[in-house]
Amino acid sequence: MTAPLPAPQDPSEPLAYQPISGWAIAGFAVGGLFALLVAGSAVVAFFQGAPFFFPVWIIGVAILGVAVSLYAQRHVQNSERTRAGANLARWGFRLSLVSGLMYSAYYFVTKSALENQANDFVMEMKDEAGFFPRLREGLAKSDNVHRTQLNYAFLLTQAPNARGARPDNEKNMRQTLDVPTKEGASGLLTQFRERELLPRVLFSQLGQDAEITPLEVLDWRYEKQSYKISRTYRIKTKEIEVDFVLAVYSAEAESAGQGRKWSVNLRESFPKSMKLTPLGEGVSRLRQQSNDWLRKRLKSLSDGKADTVPSDETPWKVLVIEAKNQQEREAMEEQHHKQVLQMFAGQKELQIIQFEVLRFADLAGKWEQVDGKIRMYPMIRFALRKALGSLPMYQYEAIATIESKQPIDPAKFKEDTPPDWDLISVEVTAVTSAEPKSK
Secondary structure: OOOOOOOOOOOOOOOOOOOEOHHHHHHHHHHHHHHHHHHHHHHHHHHHOOOOOOOHHHHHHHHHHHHHHHHHHHHHHOOOOOOEOHHHHHHHHHHHHHHHHHHHHHHHHHHHHHHHHHHHHHHOOOOOOOHHHHHHHHHHOOOHHHHHHHHHHHHOOOOHHHOOOOOOOHHHHHHHHOOOOOOOOOOHHHHHHHHOHHHHHOOOHHHHOOEEEEEEEEEEEEEOOEEEEEEEEEEEOOOEEEEEEEEEEEEOOOOOOOOOEEEEOHHHOEEEEEEEOHHHHHHHHHHHHHHHHHHHHHHHHHOOOOOOOOEEOOOOOOOOOOOOOHHHHHHHHHHHHHHHHHHHOOOOOOEEEEEEEOHHHHOOOOEEEEOOEEEEOOEEEEEEEOOOOOOOOEEEEEEEEEEEOOOOOHHHOOOOOOOOEEEEEEEEEEEEEOOOOOO
């Protein structure tokens, strides 16, 4: 005879002991931890008066808390009442979900708004904004109207509280922001115009035909009371295609009614990749040959030999020149003007020494085609002395204008057919005394 089956357990009767599910404890712990992190960051931001952000991967903690809590609920349901902790798992789910959504919304909405603001500053012509359009317009021609926009673009690379100079006043810009360095190099304004890659590749017609496209944001963060955004911009000209990482920094409002301002940080900006077009490869070969020709031309000047004397295009009235008073300054302007002309005339009483074509003259850009002829603008440095064995008197940096004697198609140019060149003009950008300080 078969023994009777035991009566089923009454579901309403609790088991004698139900251990809490470890998954429920873990889900609640993760959710509680993330909620505490979010609340703590809010408290820190409130007392510091500045936003506080975690790395974006921290949102993964909230996602983990949601996943663990959901699994814990299923684990308890399927345990046939051998495990407790369903309520704990539900609270872990709620804490992870709510705090995760709140922080994600705060993080990504802030990120999107800042990226749009920074991109508008770079791409849109507005008050205290429009870096790229002002750069393109400022480099289109060399007249005063266009130079104002170029000066404005340069000011946008300075901190907002350092933009006291007037972009429409070239003398004010030079005297304020183009003081030569202790080593005799040109000042910040000239370095921006001649040495930075962006003004070079957007020079003249190159910039007018250029395509500038915003690409991905590589990094954004908040530190030292400033938002810092690094974004790649693709720049295509007939010479080159370059992906350029542009770093843009904010200056936060210091009082009510002030808005956030931005500036381009060129020290943190750099080309990520560069590719020359077939035309650009021809220009590169021409640039190298023109620089070699110029080195030989300067060497012949040091030997007292000269052919055609270039014109002096130096704006002496606005150049930074050390002088005790206005009368001495005018005398110095005239002296330097005569010395430069004498040097390029190959006169023996003034000898050129320490001449060099500066290395960044090999960078892409800063060229144009005029009536079919190729025109280059390399920078040179030289010193003058009175006679053999004497110490140099002055050191100069200058922009040389070199033009091919015949029309050239850069896209078809080959190295085995070197062109003839002419030195058209020279523009001094920095003049410093090379004599010992004791003297």
